[in-house]
Amino acid sequence: MEINAKGVFLGCKYAITQMLKQDLxxxxxxxxxxxxxxxxxxxxxxxNTPAYTASKGAVAQLTKQVALDYAPHRIHCNAISPGFLRTVMTQNLQNDPASLAEIEKAHPFGGMGRTEDVAKAAVFLASDDASWITGVNLPVDGGYTIV
Known part of the structure; x- marks a missing residue:
């Protein structure tokens, strides 16, 4: 909760403080x-991930609240929700053939994603192409959440 929820809250707080000082x-x-x-x-x-799930749920809701409160100031706030990626954090799943097979089967696109997939979504959300988007929690998950 300290990192995943409070850290994001503080990041929003200080980013908003700076953005509000800036003239357009x-x-x-x-x-x-x-x-x-x-x-x-x-x-x-x-x-078996109740604390992680709760902390990331807090991020999704905080994103919506910040988007609502600061839309009149033309500050966009969105979230990205990565799925299972091939990173150190999922190494335990990657090293367990049964768990890996279960995760891969749960993705319509098959397999785990890459960090580059998430980075591309972040670049889009930070661009003028997303000028009419705020308050979105965008899954970047290879279709995991539609199964």
Whole structure:
């Protein structure tokens, strides 16, 4: 909770403080974009991860609240919810053939994702292409949450 929920809360707090101080440049209508990292576990539960699921659920709801409160100031706030990625954090699943097979079967696109997949979504949400988007919790999960 300290890192996943409170850390995101403080990141939003200090980013908003800075963004509110900034004057809009001529021709610009937006003050800035905040992109929080939630998880597919902010959308669906997973075995034996109650604290993680609760903390990422808090990130998803905080994102919506910040988006609502600061939309009048043209500050965007969205979250990305990565699915199972091939990282050190999922090494235990990758090293267990039964768990890995179960995770891979649960993804319509098959297999675990790459960090690059999430980075591309973040770049989009931080761009002018997302100028009409705020308060979204975007799953980047290879279809895991639709199964």
């Amino acid at each position: 440049l001529p021709g610009l209508t937006d003050r800035g974009w905040i992109i929080n990292t939630a998880s597919v576990q902010s959308i669906v539960a997973y075995h």
